[in-house]
Amino acid sequence: MxxxxxxxxxxxxxxxxxxxxxxxERTRYSLRIKAEDLTAFNLESGLGLPERIGQSSLTEARMQLCLGPDEWLIVTQPDLDKGLGAQLKRLSDSFIFSFTDISHxxxxxxxxxxxxxxxxxxxxxxxxxxxxxxxxxxxxxxxxxxxxxxxxxxxxxxxxxxxxxxxxxxxxxxxxxxxxxxxx
Amino acid sequence: MFLIHCPYCDEDRPEIEFSYAGEAHIARPQNADAISDAEWSEYLFIRENKRGIHCERWWHTNGCNRFFNAVRNTVTDKFIMTYEMGEPRPTPEEIEAARDDD
Structure with missing residues (x-):
């Protein structure tokens, strides 16, 4: 025991x-974006974030979890899933969102x-x-x-x-x- | 377990996930530098402290992390309805219609 x-x-x-x-150890990101921007953001980023509170989209490399109306937690396997930050950085001109590494x-x-x-x-x-x-x-x-x-x-x-x-x-x-x- | 309906999660959730956050529909004065101390203190401190139907803010701290408004009967402690932030105060007719015999 x-x-x-x-x-x-x-x-x-x-x-x-x-x-x-x-x-x-996992890599964790907090993603905040207004709910009304989500459809367009999903289209541009290809992330496929779930739209309702409580929903998740799960793959071996990445878990995308909708925790609030404008809040997602993305948990990734560090060795399988790289470059998410760079992928989203190019969207920072077209969308207002926050993407924060909260791994630890x-x-x-x-x-x-x-x-x-x-x-x-x-x-x-x-x-x-x-x-x-x-x-x-x-x-x-x-x-x-x-x-x-x-x-x-x-x-x-x-x-x-x-x-x-x-x-x-x-x-x-x-x-x-x-x-x-x-x-x- | 006492359950509270969160309008954002659209679920009945256990009370211990929530925090109370005071009376609802109290707007901060826009002309704070022009009003008197008495008016400012009224905004800060004076509350209805009602016995009966009361509109109040609640915070789903350990859930969706959103503030919302609720109508609660402070005598029976029953929640009559909850609604999202920004929605107007329900009319007495709406409250009466949502009320079951508490």
Missing amino acids: LVDQGLEIGDTLSDGCLTVLLVS RNIALTVQGSEAVAAINIGCPLDLSPEHFPVGKVTRTVFENAPIMLLRTGEDVFHLECWRSYGPYVTGLFARYAKDIEMS
């Missing part, structure tokens, strides 16, 4: 019914297994049933006292991001829950 140990990439807190992994603000966890929903629901009050929170849905929310961003990537797989400083707190909560499962 890893409750009192440091945070290492690849930590697995419990086998089988619940696995919590620290995702390797967050850490990401993959929470998976048959107990994943129950584990997240110890600290998150959202209804995570598949009807209300289907695969591909993303939202900012809370996990105990930490603000998090939650994305469902599979039926029993979640991608959870939180501020780096909350990392030990969030993983510690999962570790405690994993211990409860093992004891019961």
Whole structure:
């Protein structure tokens, strides 16, 4: 059990019914653009940003997540997806938008297994049933006292991001829950 | 869990994702250097503090991060309606129509 140990990439807190992994480093960008410019921006940039709050477009190299009416988070694999900044820079004459590298603000966890929903629901009050929170849905929310961003990537797989400083707190909560499962 | 409808997310979301942000529809005076101290303090500090139907701002802090307005009954704590920023204050008829028996 890893409750009192440091945070290492690849930590697995419990086998089988619940696995919590620290995702390797990602590049993250915050993109803000007015909703009315989005269609034209998508056409020019070819990004294909989702249009509704809570929607996501996911590929292996890149996750594009709509968090607010004018706010997107783009999470990329640094070695697979390069040159996004240069690609968008040429659009800065035609559109007013902000594109900020926030890679180091967050850490990401993959929470998976048959107990994943129950584990997240110890600290998150959202209804995570598949009807209300289907695969591909993303939202900012809370996990105990930490603000998090939650994305469902599979039926029993979640991608959870939180501020780096909350990392030990969030993983510690999962570790405690994993211990409860093992004891019961 | 107490649920609040966010007009931007268009979903009922748990209360702890939201922050209260004071009475709604209070416009900052455009002529701040011309008005008296009394008028300025009225803008800053004087609120209706109503018992009953109250228009107020809420902030979906841990969600879409947007401010929106809500009509709430301060006696029963029930939310009657929520609407996006910039929309006018609902008329008493609209509020009455949206109200269920609280």
